[in-house]
Amino acid sequence: xxxxxxxxxxxxxxxxxxxxxxxxxDGVPAGIKIDLDFxxxxxxxxxxxxxxxxxxxxxxxxxEILSGTFEGFSTGTPIAMVLYNGxxxxxxxxxxxxxxxxxxxxxxxFHKYGIRDYRGGGRSSARETxxxxxxxxxxxxxxxxxxxxxxSGICNIxxxxxxxxxxxxxxxxxxxxxDKNKEEQQKEAILNAKNSHNSVGGVVALKATNVPKGL
Numbered sequence: 780x781x782x783x784x785x786x787x788x789x790x791x792x793x794x795x796x797x798x799x800x801x802x803x804x805d806g807v808p809a810g811i812k813i814d815l816d817f818x819x820x821x822x823x824x825x826x827x828x829x830x831x832x833x834x835x836x837x838x839x840x841x842x843e844i845l846s847g848t849f850e851g852f853s854t855g856t857p858i859a860m861v862l863y864n865g866x867x868x869x870x871x872x873x874x875x876x877x878x879x880x881x882x883x884x885x886x887x888x889f890h891k892y893g894i895r896d897y898r899g900g901g902r903s904s905a906r907e908t909x910x911x912x913x914x915x916x917x918x919x920x921x922x923x924x925x926x927x928x929x930x931s932g933i934c935n936i937x938x939x940x941x942x943x944x945x946x947x948x949x950x951x952x953x954x955x956x957x958d959k960n961k962e963e964q965q966k967e968a969i970l971n972a973k974n975s976h977n978s979v980g981g982v983v984a985l986k987a988t989n990v991p992k993g994l
Contacts (some may be wrong), residue, residue, distance in 0.1 A: 787921070789914035793864075794896055795904030801861035802910040804847070804917050809855030811921055813848045821916040822862070825909065839865065842913055860913045864906075928988045932957035935982035936965035937972075944984055957984060 782790040786806050793800030819842055826840035840862050847858030876897050879886040884903035889895045896902070922929065932949030934941040934957050941958035949955045954969075956962035972979045 787918060789911075789917075791907060791910035791914070793907070793910065794898075794901045795864075795906040796896070796898035796901075797864060799861050799863045800907060800910045801859065802914045804858040804860070804914050807847070807853045807855065807858055807917060807921065809853055811853040811924060813844070813851060813853055813858070813917070814920060815842075815844065815851075817920065818842055818844075818860075818913060818916040821912055821919070822909065825912050840909055858917060860910075862909060862913070925991075926989045930986045930988075931955070931983055933965065933981055934958070934984040937968040937979040937981075939964045939968055941984075944986075946986060 781792070782788060784806070787804075788806050789802050789804045791800070791802045822840045822842050842860055842862050845859040845861060847854055847856050879889070883900055885895055885897065885900070888901070888903055900906075919929065930946040930949070932944070932946060932952070932955045934944065939961055941956070941961050943960075944957045945959065946957070948959055949957050952959070952962060954962065954966060956965060968979055
């Protein structure tokens with residue numbers, strides 16, 4: 780299944796090197812102001828190629844709303860959103876066509892479905908998260924209408940743990956670090972791994988405020 784949620788539900792579609800990625804969001808009440816500029820700002824936060832800590836792939840990640848809104852407000856019907864891929868370099872993956880990369884989901888995907896798209900990881904690529912961000916932006920607009928705020932940031936990279944959770948600082952940090960005193964060490968860990976063709980794990984902290992009682 781590629782569908783998540785119950786009252787608020789979204790389905791993602793698309794692959795890393797396909798024509799486009801996107802999502803269909805259902806369960807959005809009618810009359811919610813759909814701020815396209817805000818949705819795009821969320822897409823811009825995650826789009827690749829912005830700094831040396833990220834993948835070098837360049838994508839505009841320009842989001843388009845295809846349905847479910849009228850004159851800037853939700854209609855209560857499914858909201859479909861799409862963003863088109865532009866910087867695919869599928870030939871770069873020819874050398875792994877018959878290999879399973881241990882740091883990716885290639886092996887798992889093949890044994891689950893009996894087929895895999897080796898170009899950039901297909902559906903298991905981090906590129907698929909763009910559709911989740913688009914759906915999450917819609918969710919934020921609904922929550923904002925209810926007075927609920929959600930914050931997040933990086934609190935651990937390769938065992939380098941934050942000693943403080945500065946939610947406001949994370950908004951301005953290049954890597955959304957929650958502790959400015961640990962940020963440089965965390966960046967160094969990422970770059971050292973990148974330079975040695977390796978990867979490191981991380982932990983994200985979340986905070987939601989004004990959540991209603993009894994939820």
